[in-house]
Amino acid sequence: MKRPVLKRVWVSADAMLGALLGSKHKESIDFKANLKTVKKEEEKVRYLSVLLLRPSHCSLMSKHKLFLLRHGEGAWNKENRFCSWVDQKLSENGVVEAQECGRLLKEHGYKFDHVFTSILSRSVQTAWLVLEAMGQEWVPVTKSWRLNERHYGALIGLNRAEMAKKHGEEQVKLWRRSYDITPPPIDESHPYFAEIYNDRRYKTCDVPKEKLPKTESLKEVLERLLPYWNDVIVPEIKSGQTVLISAHGNSCRALLKHLEGISDTEIVNVTLPTGIPVLLELDEDLWPVKPRELLGDQAKIQAAIKKVEDQGKANAVN
Numbered sequence: 001m002k003r004p005v006l007k008r009v010w011v012s013a014d015a016m017l018g019a020l021l022g023s024k025h026k027e028s029i030d031f032k033a034n035l036k037t038v039k040k041e042e043e044k045v046r047y048l049s050v051l052l053l054r055p056s057h058c059s060l061m062s063k064h065k066l067f068l069l070r071h072g073e074g075a076w077n078k079e080n081r082f083c084s085w086v087d088q089k090l091s092e093n094g095v096v097e098a099q100e101c102g103r104l105l106k107e108h109g110y111k112f113d114h115v116f117t118s119i120l121s122r123s124v125q126t127a128w129l130v131l132e133a134m135g136q137e138w139v140p141v142t143k144s145w146r147l148n149e150r151h152y153g154a155l156i157g158l159n160r161a162e163m164a165k166k167h168g169e170e171q172v173k174l175w176r177r178s179y180d181i182t183p184p185p186i187d188e189s190h191p192y193f194a195e196i197y198n199d200r201r202y203k204t205c206d207v208p209k210e211k212l213p214k215t216e217s218l219k220e221v222l223e224r225l226l227p228y229w230n231d232v233i234v235p236e237i238k239s240g241q242t243v244l245i246s247a248h249g250n251s252c253r254a255l256l257k258h259l260e261g262i263s264d265t266e267i268v269n270v271t272l273p274t275g276i277p278v279l280l281e282l283d284e285d286l287w288p289v290k291p292r293e294l295l296g297d298q299a300k301i302q303a304a305i306k307k308v309e310d311q312g313k314a315n316a317v318n
Helices: 014-020 031-035 041-051 094-109 121-134 158-166 169-177 193-197 200-204 218-238 250-261 298-310
Strands: 064-070 114-117 141-145 243-247 279-283
Touching: 031 250, 064 218, 064 250, 094 121, 094 243, 114 121, 114 218, 121 141, 121 243, 158 169, 218 243, 243 250, 250 279
Parallel strands: 064 243, 114 141, 114 243
Antiparallel strands: 064 279
């Protein structure tokens, strides 16, 4: 079933709660108990909107836990450059972020059965460091290009702040955050074209190398990700396995859009900082039963989100 696209609803959470209490879901869930875990009014509205639009046959009981993780800081994250499909390792800080993430997950008692990553080193390295910190190095790790970061085309390698000075912050925000706007494509004259397309890892893909993208919108990321999600990852989750997806900011955002029914306009406001695990609690049909939870110190998480959002500003500080 196609998931509904949510539109912003300018009503209070209390008003929506009243609507839900008079709906078919009345006996299905302790709404007030779940709402206690949601701090912001807008997040409450989004959560209640999801519940209103769920198919009537869906359970509201949590059955599966899914963890999404944007890799730790990479060298080009630190330099505020569009990294995309260029294969960068983690920075020293990125290594620390991944290790701290693993320790946090271990402290919470979480255990993984399967980990999925992209075929980019920063994604794989993050997964290894997390599992090592958790004492779960033996857990299977499966890699796919379909979890790669969004392909930023001709923008690859450019500094975001410098681009904001040249093209304006709004244009850079559209290139970075919008759903269906595609940057200019990369071509053979680009300094990183050969490094990407001559890399033998792309011979392992399930499509010919010449069919690989030369640029992508977030919409196109979701389109190439969904077959892998539906055919490979979903069966693992539904079989009872606890899955970690160690991927990238945009592949994780695309999956969140799909799972939570986030609208094309609202996805621009979804920001994931590096090295922060995101917990999704899902029912048997993989519908979310409560808002996503970013695990860790909330003040630090909000500061990290602001840092990511500020990267596209002309006065951004690396």
